[in-house]
Amino acid sequence: MSFLKFFLGEKKSSASVAKDRLQIILARERSPGSTEPDFLPALQKELIEVISKYIKINADDIKVHLDRKDTLEVLEVKIEMPQEDKNKKTE
Amino acid sequence: MSFLKFFLGEKKSSASVAKDRLQIILARERSPGSTEPDFLPALQKELIEVISKYIKINADDIKVHLDRKDTLEVLEVKIEMPQEDKNKKTE
Known part of the structure; x- marks a missing residue:
């Protein structure tokens, strides 16, 4: 299953509400011998700054x-x- | 279905290869009236720089x-x- 399908499936439950949504998924798989540090929390903070x-x-x-x-x-x-009023359409 | 389950399902097909993997999904839903520009390609570039x-x-x-x-x-x-040799374990 592609992610597009995944998100289209998710969308159904919250359809018809006019909002812009952004979802970020970071999946990290470490091999058993990996010594790489756990950087996800720090990365998450920086990602939000970038966004x-x-x-x-x-x-x-x-x-x-x-x-x-x-x-x-x-x-x-x-x-x-949240949508600003100037962008709102009630169609 | 949670994303953890989604990725655990994905993992099966490529199991047993000792590699660190990082996957980023950016899903963006724009409301029909949205005038926000398409920033995903630019965002993607910056995300890779951060990572x-x-x-x-x-x-x-x-x-x-x-x-x-x-x-x-x-x-x-x-x-x-790709894993560096010093981190490699053959367990």
Whole structure:
């Protein structure tokens, strides 16, 4: 299954609400012998800084979730951007 | 289905190869009235720059795939990091 299909599936549950959404998934798999440090939390912070250069985001609009299992870490960041009135359409 | 499960499912097909992997998914949904510009390609470039501060990556190790459908865009970046010999374990 592609990610496009995955997100199209997710979309159904929250359809018809006119919002811009941005979702970032960082999945990291470390080989058992890896000595690489755990940089996901620091990376996440920097990613949000980068994104905030492109879009206006508030800390309140950001939801972060980290899942770990064995050698796999999945960091999920969801950002919902409230629409400004000038962009609103009621179609 | 959570993303952890999604990636654990993906993992099966490429198991047993000792590599560090990093996968970034950027999913963006624009509301029909949105006038926000298409910043994903520029964002992707900056994200790779940020990540390269934490881990040594070569341009050859990066695979990028962009999917679009209606108001949804999904950008997928896969990075495979070859293991250095000093970290290798043959367990």
